[in-house]
Amino acid sequence: MAGDKSYLIVGAGVFGVSTAYHLIKKYPDASVTIIDRDAYDASSRVAASWDWNKVVRADYDDIVYCRLALEAQDVFQTEALWKPYFHQTGIYWMCRDDYARDVVDNYKKLGRRADLAAVPVDEARKLYGGLFEDADYTGVKEVLVNKTSGWAAAGDCLIAVTKEALKLGVKYVTGEVQTVLLGTDGQGQRRCTGVRTTQGDVLTASHVLLCTGAYTPKLLELSAASSGHEDLSAGKRIVAGGITTGMTTLADDETYARFASMPVGVQGYTAEQGPFIGSLPPTKDRELKWWGQTIFRNNREVLPGRVLSAPPPEPDYAQWKVSGRLKEDINHANHVFYGKNGAKWKMEKHRICWDAFTTSSDFIISPHAAAKGLYVATCGNFHGWKFFPVLGKYIVQMLEGTLSPELTEKWAWDRERPDPSGFADYPRWEMKELIGASRL
Numbered sequence: 082m083a084g085d086k087s088y089l090i091v092g093a094g095v096f097g098v099s100t101a102y103h104l105i106k107k108y109p110d111a112s113v114t115i116i117d118r119d120a121y122d123a124s125s126r127v128a129a130s131w132d133w134n135k136v137v138r139a140d141y142d143d144i145v146y147c148r149l150a151l152e153a154q155d156v157f158q159t160e161a162l163w164k165p166y167f168h169q170t171g172i173y174w175m176c177r178d179d180y181a182r183d184v185v186d187n188y189k190k191l192g193r194r195a196d197l198a199a200v201p202v203d204e205a206r207k208l209y210g211g212l213f214e215d216a217d218y219t220g221v222k223e224v225l226v227n228k229t230s231g232w233a234a235a236g237d238c239l240i241a242v243t244k245e246a247l248k249l250g251v252k253y254v255t256g257e258v259q260t261v262l263l264g265t266d267g268q269g270q271r272r273c274t275g276v277r278t279t280q281g282d283v284l285t286a287s288h289v290l291l292c293t294g295a296y297t298p299k300l301l302e303l304s305a306a307s308s309g310h311e312d313l314s315a316g317k318r319i320v321a322g323g324i325t326t327g328m329t330t331l332a333d334d335e336t337y338a339r340f341a342s343m344p345v346g347v348q349g350y351t352a353e354q355g356p357f358i359g360s361l362p363p364t365k366d367r368e369l370k371w372w373g374q375t376i377f378r379n380n381r382e383v384l385p386g387r388v389l390s391a392p393p394p395e396p397d398y399a400q401w402k403v404s405g406r407l408k409e410d411i412n413h414a415n416h417v418f419y420g421k422n423g424a425k426w427k428m429e430k431h432r433i434c435w436d437a438f439t440t441s442s443d444f445i446i447s448p449h450a451a452a453k454g455l456y457v458a459t460c461g462n463f464h465g466w467k468f469f470p471v472l473g474k475y476i477v478q479m480l481e482g483t484l485s486p487e488l489t490e491k492w493a494w495d496r497e498r499p500d501p502s503g504f505a506d507y508p509r510w511e512m513k514e515l516i517g518a519s520r521l
């Protein structure tokens with residue numbers, strides 16, 4: 082069926098790789114190519130999907146994502162390709178609003194039996210050997226404890242699934258896309274014909290899918306400028322946002338033994354208070370990780386007169402250059418989880434990770450309205466990784482026009498866009514306020 086079609090996927094994060102994997106499994110003879118600026122097994126990549134670990138949970142108050150996350154988790158638990166990367170350690174989520182109850186209700190509505198509960202604070206503090214006894218519980222109503230959630234070794238899993246897709250026939254090209262290319266089809270309609278790389282190479286396909294994460298608004302803006310078609314621009318639909326992660330190594334055997342099987346920790350706040358903060362269990366290298374609370378844009382002029390938020394222009398997004406102010410964000414995260422117990426830990430690794438945001442925190446999985454043959458699938462909003470096993474299934478449905486009306490509407494390119502004030506994670510800071518101006 083897809084034999085006469087060709088697919089060019091720009092971006093080898095979870096959205097792109099999952100699509101390639103699902104396409105080639107469904108259509109073994111199809112021409113499917115991924116292009117990414119980084120090799121899939123490079124020692125450092127800019128993809129948000131490339132990370133030591135990511136939380137895998139279905140603990141959502143939005144029932145659609147709760148259902149999709151359960152579907153993804155079932156794959157993590159049952160399929161040989163995915164299983165080695167999932168660790169079902171549980172989650173311990175300190176909630177300052179009704180989140181815990183909303184999640185428990187969603188599991189009930191979906192008829193899903195699982196070991197989860199909204200636990201009173203006094204009782205919760207004693208769980209897991211009191212690991213979180215010294216956390217900051219100010220304003221916490223109850224703790225969501227879900228023994229079936231956990232985390233995944235994100236980068237390793239991304240490499241494994243990419244390799245599997247390549248084995249099945251997907252091609253992988255390393256190169257940076259500068260612009261999408263437009264032409265006209267037989268009916269005189271504007272059509273995307275492929276992409277041009279910064280090296281000047283042209284790749285063509287009948288379907289061009291942008292899975293370019295935080296870089297998407299810049300890529301579309303450059304394409305709008307070079308083609309003269311302003312409607313290619315993402316406008317206010319997508320904002321690139323950055324956040325800091327930091328790690329400490331639990332070198333001491335006794336401390337490591339205490340934390341080795343800990344659950345994922347989450348400090349949840351109300352939308353007015355700010356974004357949630359996370360603490361992930363130690364990796365095989367004994368590295369305990371946090372993400373911080375300061376989420377920022379990097380508004381900059383990408384071409385004369387064209388200002389938008391984009392990752393820094395360095396090929397590695399300057400992701401390893403982390404300012405003292407942002408490192409403080411990780412110290413704060415450590416403090417609100419472990420208090421005096423973590424006071425002596427040395428923070429060794431910091432990274433700024435970039436993702437694409439919409440004001441509702443929904444993905445965009447949609448045809449682009451400005452050109453036939455051009456599609457967008459990205460906007461993980463800091464929560465997209467866990468859907469890796471199933472994203473491609475829905476993206477293929479979008480490409481084929483069979484996505485359910487509910488999801489078509491939720492993930493549309495053009496849709497009603499709420500004010501982001503109810504979305505705690507929406508980027509509110511400016512990067513230049515957080516680092517020296519010389520690095521912009």
Ligand SMILES: Cc1cc2nc3c(=O)[nH]c(=O)nc-3n(C[C@H](O)[C@H](O)[C@H](O)COP(=O)(O)OP(=O)(O)OC[C@H]3O[C@@H](n4cnc5c(N)ncnc54)[C@H](O)[C@@H]3O)c2cc1C
Pocket residue numbers: 091092093094095096097116117118119126127128129130131134135136137256257258259292293294295296297300324325326372434435436458459460461462463464465466467468
């Ligand atoms: C700090 C942090 C913590 C997170 N924690 C979690 C978590 O615990 N659980 C969870 O579910 N989600 C989490 N997320 C969210 C999740 O990581 C992202 O939503 C998801 O990985 C986004 O995937 P993507 O494919 O859209 O983008 P990416 O993974 O960023 O991939 C985009 C790819 O496009 C390539 N690219 C971009 N522009 C070009 C170009 N012009 N030419 C060629 N290639 C290009 C890039 O090189 C990159 O490989 C977190 C995100 C961050 C930043």
